[in-house]
Amino acid sequence: MEFLIAPIIVALLASALALTISILDKHVNNYGDVEININKGKKVLDVKGGDKLLTTLSSEGVFLPSGCGGRGSCGACKCKISTDIGPVLPTEKPYLSIEEINNNTRLACQIKVKKNLDVYIPEELFNAREFSGIVEEINDLTYDIKEVIVSIGDESIDFVSGRYIQLVVPPYGKIKESTQRAYSISSKPSERNKVAMLIRLVPDGIATTWVHKYMKVGDKLRLIGPFGEFEKSDCESVMICIAGGSGMAPFKSIFHDMLEKGEIDREVWYFFGARTTKDLFLLKEFQEMEKKWPNFHFIPALSDCSPDENWDGEQGLITDVLDKYLKSKITPSKHKEGFLCGSPGMIGACINVLNDNGIKDIFYDNFA
Amino acid sequence: MAPDINPLVLLLASILTSNILLANFLGLCSFISISKDMDSANGLGMSVTAVLTITTAINWVVYRYILIPFDLLYLRFIVFIIIIAATVQVLEMVIDRFSPALYMALGIFLPLITVNCAILGVALFMEIRGYSFLQSIVFAFGSGLGWWLAIVSLAAIQKKVLKAPVPEGLKGAGITLITIGFMAMAFIGFSGMLIVQ
Numbered sequence: 001m002e003f004l005i006a007p008i009i010v011a012l013l014a015s016a017l018a019l020t021i022s023i024l025d026k027h028v029n030n031y032g033d034v035e036i037n038i039n040k041g042k043k044v045l046d047v048k049g050g051d052k053l054l055t056t057l058s059s060e061g062v063f064l065p066s067g068c069g070g071r072g073s074c075g076a077c078k079c080k081i082s083t084d085i086g087p088v089l090p091t092e093k094p095y096l097s098i099e100e101i102n103n104n105t106r107l108a109c110q111i112k113v114k115k116n117l118d119v120y121i122p123e124e125l126f127n128a129r130e131f132s133g134i135v136e137e138i139n140d141l142t143y144d145i146k147e148v149i150v151s152i153g154d155e156s157i158d159f160v161s162g163r164y165i166q167l168v169v170p171p172y173g174k175i176k177e178s179t180q181r182a183y184s185i186s187s188k189p190s191e192r193n194k195v196a197m198l199i200r201l202v203p204d205g206i207a208t209t210w211v212h213k214y215m216k217v218g219d220k221l222r223l224i225g226p227f228g229e230f231e232k233s234d235c236e237s238v239m240i241c242i243a244g245g246s247g248m249a250p251f252k253s254i255f256h257d258m259l260e261k262g263e264i265d266r267e268v269w270y271f272f273g274a275r276t277t278k279d280l281f282l283l284k285e286f287q288e289m290e291k292k293w294p295n296f297h298f299i300p301a302l303s304d305c306s307p308d309e310n311w312d313g314e315q316g317l318i319t320d321v322l323d324k325y326l327k328s329k330i331t332p333s334k335h336k337e338g339f340l341c342g343s344p345g346m347i348g349a350c351i352n353v354l355n356d357n358g359i360k361d362i363f364y365d366n367f368a
Numbered sequence: 369m370a371p372d373i374n375p376l377v378l379l380l381a382s383i384l385t386s387n388i389l390l391a392n393f394l395g396l397c398s399f400i401s402i403s404k405d406m407d408s409a410n411g412l413g414m415s416v417t418a419v420l421t422i423t424t425a426i427n428w429v430v431y432r433y434i435l436i437p438f439d440l441l442y443l444r445f446i447v448f449i450i451i452i453a454a455t456v457q458v459l460e461m462v463i464d465r466f467s468p469a470l471y472m473a474l475g476i477f478l479p480l481i482t483v484n485c486a487i488l489g490v491a492l493f494m495e496i497r498g499y500s501f502l503q504s505i506v507f508a509f510g511s512g513l514g515w516w517l518a519i520v521s522l523a524a525i526q527k528k529v530l531k532a533p534v535p536e537g538l539k540g541a542g543i544t545l546i547t548i549g550f551m552a553m554a555f556i557g558f559s560g561m562l563i564v565q
Binding site: 005006009010013014017018020021024025028029086087089090112114 | 430434446447457472
C-alpha cells in the first residue's frame with residue numbers, strides 16, 4: 001500500500017490546488033460583459049472581460065500586428081486607449097517612446113480587458129484579417145532561402161506594396177504551441193488572391209524550420225494581415241533601396257508594382273548585398289527589369305567571393321559599394337530617399353553611410 | 369524540535385548576516401535582469417517578500433501535517449514547487465482583481481517569481497533547520513526584505529555605474545557581476561554580528 005500513498009498524496013494536493021485556481025479563475029477573473037469602442041464608434045464590440053486586449057480583438061476579427069504572438073517582446077501591437085486603465089506597465093515601457101506614452105499608446109498584449117474601453121487603432125488595420133490559404137509553390141531560391149507562394153482561393157487581399165503578413169505556424173515536432181511570425185509580402189498588390197514570401201532558414205528558428213523542413217505544396221495554412229508602414233513615398237525623389245538576403249521581399253513587390261503602374265520615370269537604385277554567388281537570387285528578374293525600366297539600376301554586390309566564382313559585378317561590403325555609388329555615379333543634385341530592409345546591423349551601417357552623404361529621409365524595415 | 373532563536377534575531381539575521389541573495393546566492397537570475405531601474409527593482413523586491421512569506425507559511429503546514437505524517441519527505445521538492453506555482457497564480461489573480469494599484473506595482477513580476485530559487489531555497493532552509501511556524505514566517509519575511517534590500521541597492525549602484533567610465537568589455541553583465549561580488553563582500557562585514565543556522 002505504501003507505494004500508492006505518494007502518488008495519491010501528490011495527485012490530491014495538485015488537484016486541490018488546480019480546483020482552487022479554476023474556481024478563483026471563474027469567479028475572480030470574471031469581469032462580465034465589456035464594450036470595446038474602436039475609433040469612436042466605427043466598430044463596437046461586446047465581449048467577455050478577463051482576457052488580453054490583443055486576443056479579445058483578434059477573436060472578434062480585429063487584428064493588430066504581433067510578430068511575437070502576444071508575448072510582449074516585439075512591441076508591434078500598439079493601440080491608443082483613451083479610457084483610464086492605469087499607468088504604463090514596466091513590460092510596455094521598453095517599446096514605447098515618451099511621445100507614445102503621453103498620447104496613451106499601449107501594447108494590446110499587455111492590457112487586460114476589465115472594463116469598457118475606448119480604443120483607437122489605425123484605419124488601415126481594419127483591412128487586416130485572417131486568410132486561409134493553400135501552399136501553391138515552394139521554390140528554392142538559394143540553399144537557405146525559399147519562396148513560398150500561398151493561394152488564398154476566392155478571397156482577396158488588399159495591401160500596399162512593402163507591407164508584411166503574419167504566418168501562423170501550427171504545432172509540429174517538438175513545438176507544441178501555435179505561434180506567428182511576420183514576413184514581408186513579395187508578391188504584387190495586383191495579385192489579389194495570392195501571397196508570396198521569401199523565407200530564409202534561421203538555425204533552430206521555429207517558423208523557418210517549419211517552412212524549410214516540414215511545409216509541402218498543398219498544405220493548408222493561415223495568414224493574418226497585412227500590416228506595417230513600410231512603403232515607397234509618393235514623390236519624385238530618387239529611391240536608394242538597399243536589401244540583404246530575404247530583405248529583397250518588399251522591394252520585389254514595390255518594384256513590380258511600380259513597373260505595372262508605369263511609374264518608370266522615377267530613378268531607382270537597388271543595392272543588394274550578399275556574401276558569395278551562392279547567396280544571390282532573382283538576378284535575372286531584376287536584370288530584365290533594368291531593360292524595361294531605364295531609370296532602374298540593380299547593383300548586386302558580394303562581400304566575400306573568391307576568384308573562382310567568376311563574379312564580374314561589384315565586390316566589397318554593401319556600405320562601401322553604396323558609398324562609392326553615392327559619391328560617383330548617382331546624380332548628386334536630386335533629392336534622395338533611402339529605403340532599407342535587412343538585419344538591424346546592416347540597416348544601422350547603411351543609415352550612417354546615407355547620412356554621411358546627406359540623405360536624411362530614410363525608411364526601413366528591419367528583421368529584429 | 370525547533371531551535372531556540374528569538375524571532376527578532378532571526379529577522380535581522382535573515383535580512384543582513386544570512387542574506388538569501390548575497391550570502392547564499394539564491395535568486396540571482398531575476399536579481400541581475402530586473403535591477404536596471406529602481407521602480408522595477410522595488411516592485412520585484414516587494415513581490416518576492418510577499419510570495420516568500422505566504423508560500424513558506426503554506427509549505428510549512430503541508431510539510432508538517434502531510435509530508436511528515438505520511439513519511440514523504442523525499443517528495444518535498446516537487447510538493448514545494450507545486451505549491452509555489454499555484455500560490456503565485458492565485459495571488460496574481462486576486463491582486464489583479466481587488467487591488468489594481470498593487471497589481472501595477474508587483475503583479476507583472478509575480479510569474480517571474482515562480483522560478484525564483486530563493487523562494488524554494490527558503491522553504492528548504494526552513495525544513496532543514498527545523499524552524500517553528502513563527503520562526504519560518506519571520507525567516508521568510510526577513511529573507512524577502514534582505515532580497516529586496518539587495519536588489520534596490522544594486523539598482524541604485526547601477527544608476528551610478530551608467531555614468532561611470534566603465535571599460536568597453538566590462539559594460540553590461542560584466543560590471544554587474546563585479547558589483548554583486550563587491551556587495552557580497554560588503555555584506556560579509558555583517559557576518560560576525562549574528563549567527564543563526
